[in-house]
Amino acid sequence: MLDIRFIRDNADLVQENARRKNYEVNIAQLLELDSQRRELSQKVDEMRERRNANAASMKGGRPEQSAIDEGKQIKVELSEQEGYLTSLEAEILSLQKKVPNMAAADVPVGASEDENIVSKVVGEPTTFSFEPRNHNDISLQRQWLDKERAAKVAGSRFAYLKGDLVKLQFAIIQFVIDSLSDETVLANIAADAGLDVSLKPFTPVLPPLMIRTELYDAMDRLEPRDDRYKLEDDDLWLQGSAEHVMGSMHANEILSEADLPIRYLGYATSFRREAGTYGKDMEGILRMHQFDKLEMESFTVAENGLNEHLLFVAIQEYLLASLGVPYRVIQKCTADIGKPNARGIDMEAWLPGQNQYRETHTADYMTDYQARRLQTRVRREDGNVELIHTNDATAFALGRAMIAIIENNQNEDGTVRVPEVLRGYIGNKEVL
Numbered sequence: 001m002l003d004i005r006f007i008r009d010n011a012d013l014v015q016e017n018a019r020r021k022n023y024e025v026n027i028a029q030l031l032e033l034d035s036q037r038r039e040l041s042q043k044v045d046e047m048r049e050r051r052n053a054n055a056a057s058m059k060g061g062r063p064e065q066s067a068i069d070e071g072k073q074i075k076v077e078l079s080e081q082e083g084y085l086t087s088l089e090a091e092i093l094s095l096q097k098k099v100p101n102m103a104a105a106d107v108p109v110g111a112s113e114d115e116n117i118v119s120k121v122v123g124e125p126t127t128f129s130f131e132p133r134n135h136n137d138i139s140l141q142r143q144w145l146d147k148e149r150a151a152k153v154a155g156s157r158f159a160y161l162k163g164d165l166v167k168l169q170f171a172i173i174q175f176v177i178d179s180l181s182d183e184t185v186l187a188n189i190a191a192d193a194g195l196d197v198s199l200k201p202f203t204p205v206l207p208p209l210m211i212r213t214e215l216y217d218a219m220d221r222l223e224p225r226d227d228r229y230k231l232e233d234d235d236l237w238l239q240g241s242a243e244h245v246m247g248s249m250h251a252n253e254i255l256s257e258a259d260l261p262i263r264y265l266g267y268a269t270s271f272r273r274e275a276g277t278y279g280k281d282m283e284g285i286l287r288m289h290q291f292d293k294l295e296m297e298s299f300t301v302a303e304n305g306l307n308e309h310l311l312f313v314a315i316q317e318y319l320l321a322s323l324g325v326p327y328r329v330i331q332k333c334t335a336d337i338g339k340p341n342a343r344g345i346d347m348e349a350w351l352p353g354q355n356q357y358r359e360t361h362t363a364d365y366m367t368d369y370q371a372r373r374l375q376t377r378v379r380r381e382d383g384n385v386e387l388i389h390t391n392d393a394t395a396f397a398l399g400r401a402m403i404a405i406i407e408n409n410q411n412e413d414g415t416v417r418v419p420e421v422l423r424g425y426i427g428n429k430e431v432l
Contacts, residue, residue, distance in 0.1 A: 020334040101369040110333025123326030134353025136284030164432040171425035193314035202265040215248040218373040220340040242266030242295035243392035294395035305389030309365035312393035326350040353407040363393035
């Protein structure tokens, strides 16, 4: 959420930013209500002073009836005005929550994802001496995938993964954990990207798979609710990605500057309804209701937030390049970066079975937008307390990583070459 003082001082800029992000907000209405709130708040404070003065006047003896009557009248009026103030503050909060974060200066202005910019292409699309197949055909041939029985048990867009595909997933997980826990690896990634950043390793985390409504909303990741799974009898939702439950874990805390950056690598089974995608990408495991992800989350002081974002992007490139997968980097435009984001980068891997690039990674920089409602703060070395800045980014969406490996490393007989960096994690197998 944006600071109301920033909105007051930059009303036209905030309104234009919302337009560029395709969010309908009325900043003039918000500021009019904010002005009313300030006037009413001052009035309530004055009435509280009158109440306190009246109460003090009745101490030490039998109070005059006029003082008693005045006290009752103040109490009634104050209760009424406090009720108005509470209602007004709720209305303001509702409007303020709709205001998107300010886009960073280098974010391209665009009306839709069609205006995103391809900023970098790495590797050439993989070529074959035979007609490449998609991951679904190969996985069915190798008995790695069973969606028919999963549909019987749980419905469409669920799957049983089996055999070597399961081993491949856990090999990827261990490779990423080892890489991001290694200061030397991080140092090489930062140096290659020309970044002067902390080399503090990531802490692996197995987070809860559920999150309370209040914190999900404060993260600004609850909407669209149609895409989320709600537990019927509880104030709990199944999280849609590990950053939802890692970014909220320090809510209402004051962190020490000496402990920053805090970097987490979370592994979680995540859940999305994939609302509005009926009939789309139904083959294989590209778009599932249940999927496993490795996510990066970090907390930094404000001046380090952007470089942290760039480090996350560099890590994503390192991970994709390590698998030998051709990919491209997408700088997302204003309309596509999302409401809480100041900046967003996507990675798209080449999938020969589909003859196109498909998204595998996203990196989001939120500045202090999430921290304001979460009240996650840092005490600086000079004693001042400030809001922290948050970053999150995909390390690997495991299903999509395996799709990229299968389709780019397939052999004509349906076997799949194992990327060299993963072989030590899968019994030194070279082929699955």
